[in-house]
Structures are given as C-alpha cells and as structure tokens.
Amino acid sequence: DAGVIQSPRHEVTEMGQEVTLRCKPISGHNSLFWYRQTMMRGLELLIYFNNNVPIDDSGMPEDRFSAKMPNASFSTLKIQPSEPRDSAVYFCASSPQGAVNTGELFFGEGSRLTVL
Amino acid sequence: KQEVTQIPAALSVPEGENLVLNCSFTDSAIYNLQWFRQDPGKGLTSLLLIQSSQREQTSGRLNASLDKSSGRSTLYIAASQPGDSATYLCAVRRNNDMRFGAGTRLTVKP
Numbered sequence: 083d084a085g086v087i088q089s090p091r092h093e094v095t096e097m098g099q100e101v102t103l104r105c106k107p108i109s110g111h112n113s114l115f116w117y118r119q120t121m122m123r124g125l126e127l128l129i130y131f132n133n134n135v136p137i138d139d140s141g142m143p144e145d146r147f148s149a150k151m152p153n154a155s156f157s158t159l160k161i162q163p164s165e166p167r168d169s170a171v172y173f174c175a176s177s178p179q180g181a182v183n184t185g186e187l188f189f190g191e192g193s194r195l196t197v198l
Numbered sequence: 199k200q201e202v203t204q205i206p207a208a209l210s211v212p213e214g215e216n217l218v219l220n221c222s223f224t225d226s227a228i229y230n231l232q233w234f235r236q237d238p239g240k241g242l243t244s245l246l247l248i249q250s251s252q253r254e255q256t257s258g259r260l261n262a263s264l265d266k267s268s269g270r271s272t273l274y275i276a277a278s279q280p281g282d283s284a285t286y287l288c289a290v291r292r293n294n295d296m297r298f299g300a301g302t303r304l305t306v307k308p
Contacts, residue, residue: 115296125287125298138295173241187232187289187296189242 086190088174094196100162103193106155107176113185116149116159117173119192125173131157132179164197171195200225202290204299211278212307219273219302221288226266228290233262233273236285236301245286246273278306 087106095101107114116128129139131151139149146165151157161168171192177185201224211217221231230249234242246255246262248271254263261274271288287301 117298124300127296127298130295137293175242186244186247187291188244189234191241 086174086176086188088172088190088193090193091191092194092196094198095164096198097165098163099197100160101164101168101195101197103159103172103174103195105157105159105174105190107157107174108188109155110178111176111185111188112154112179113177114151114157115175115177115187116157117175118170119173120170128159128172161195164195166197169195169197200228200290200292200295200297202288202297202299204286204288204302206302207300208303208305210305210307213278213280215278215306216274216276217278217304219275219286219288219304221271221273221299223269223271223290223297225290225292226269228266228292230291231262231264231271232289232291232296233260233271234287234289236287238284242287275304278304280306280308282306 089104112133115130117125119125128141129149134151149159171194173192175187175189177187203222205220232247233245236242248255248264259276264271283306285301285303287298289296289298
C-alpha cells in the first residue's frame with residue numbers, strides 16, 4: 083500500500099486566499115484524522131472522521147476551517163479565508179478501527195502551509 | 199480532557215548509551231498507546247503500539263512499557279546510535295480520539 087497520501091506537500095499563499103489540503107487514507111482504513119503541528123502548540127487534533135462521518139470537530143480553531151470526507155478514499159481540509167497564523171504543517175492520518183478501536187495510526191508526510 | 203506529558207523535552211547522549219523516554223497521561227481509560235518518531239521536516243513514523251491490555255512491546259532495540267493504572271509509559275532505546283536522533287512522540291487513544299505529547303528531542307552524539 084502507498085500509505086497515507088497528502089497534497090500539496092508545500093503551499094505558499096497570501097492572506098485572504100482559500101486553501102484546500104487533500105488526503106487519501108490507506109485503503110480499508112475507516113478512521114481519518116486531521117492534525118496541525120506548530121512549534122508553539124505541537125500536534126493538535128483538528129477533526130476526525132469515522133466511516134466518513136465527522137465525529138468530533140471541537141479542535142477546529144474557527145469557522146474559517148472546514149473539513150469534508152465525501153467518500154472512504156478522500157478528505158479535504160479547507161481554510162477560507164487564510165491568515166498568517168494558519169501557517170503550520172497539516173497532517174492527515176488514518177487508522178483501521180478494529181473491533182475495539184485498537185487500530186494503529188498511520189501518518190502522511192504532511193502539507194506545509196505558509197500564509198504571507 | 200486527556201493531557202499527555204513527555205519528559206524530558208530534550209535529551210543528548212553519547213553513542214552506545216541506553217536511554218529511557220517518559221510519557222504520562224491523565225486519563226487511564228485508554229485503548230492503546232503509540233510511540234512515534236519524527237525526523238525534521240518529515241511525517242510521523244510509528245514505532246510501537248501497545249494495546250491497553252498489554253504491558254510492553256518490543257521491536258529491535260526498542261522496548262515500550264505501559265502502566266495504565268499509573269498513567270505512564272516508557273520507551274527504552276538500547277545501544278543508541280546517531281541515526282536514532284529525532285523527536286519521539288507518544289500518543290494515547292480512546293475511541294477515535296488520539297492525543298499527543300509535545301515530544302522528546304533526542305540527539306545521539308557520535
């Protein structure tokens with residue numbers, strides 16, 4: 083399997099622009115997570131999906147952030163409008179749920195976002 | 199809310215030393231605990247996964263232990279090598295909620 087695939091790997095944009103980050107989870111995994119990593123705050127859970135349904139989006143910082151998972155093989159994280167403080171590395175991860183939520187978490191390589 | 203703490207924040211050791219990284223968590227009702235490695239500018243690579251019913255897991259020179267009742271886990275690295283230099287993160291999982299510590303930045307000097 084190719085692992086969790088994220089795109090773009092790097093994005094530089096100007097404040098106010100819309101940003102869309104994409105993720106393809108590992109085939110067969112039914113849980114998908116979006117994380118944000120910064121030097122100041124470390125890894126923060128933004129939202130996670132189970133069987134394509136958003137379960138907990140309490141980590142989404144503001145209404146400017148939205149995430150969708152239209153099918154089992156694709157998810158997007160959108161920021162509109164973007165601000166300089168959104169600059170971070172955004173990671174997508176997937177996990178097989180298993181019988182008792184014991185699945186191992188696998189990460190993508192991340193999307194490094196810089197908002198000027 | 200689950201809080202995960204890793205001590206120390208940074209560690210520097212000479213090559214060949216055995217070392218222990220610590221992870222503590224506030225809510226013991228977890229399903230599993232996972233240790234990751236992150237190299238600069240890279241994603242997270244899974245090292246070891248310990249289920250809540252297990253006490254330890256081993257992979258090569260790595261051994262991870264879990265004491266759920268006290269909310270602690272340790273990652274033991276034997277005979278450290280310069281290639282082990284990276285940031286090590288632990289994460290605890292309950293349902294589909296996984297929370298990470300801030301990590302320990304390890305430097306192994308040749």
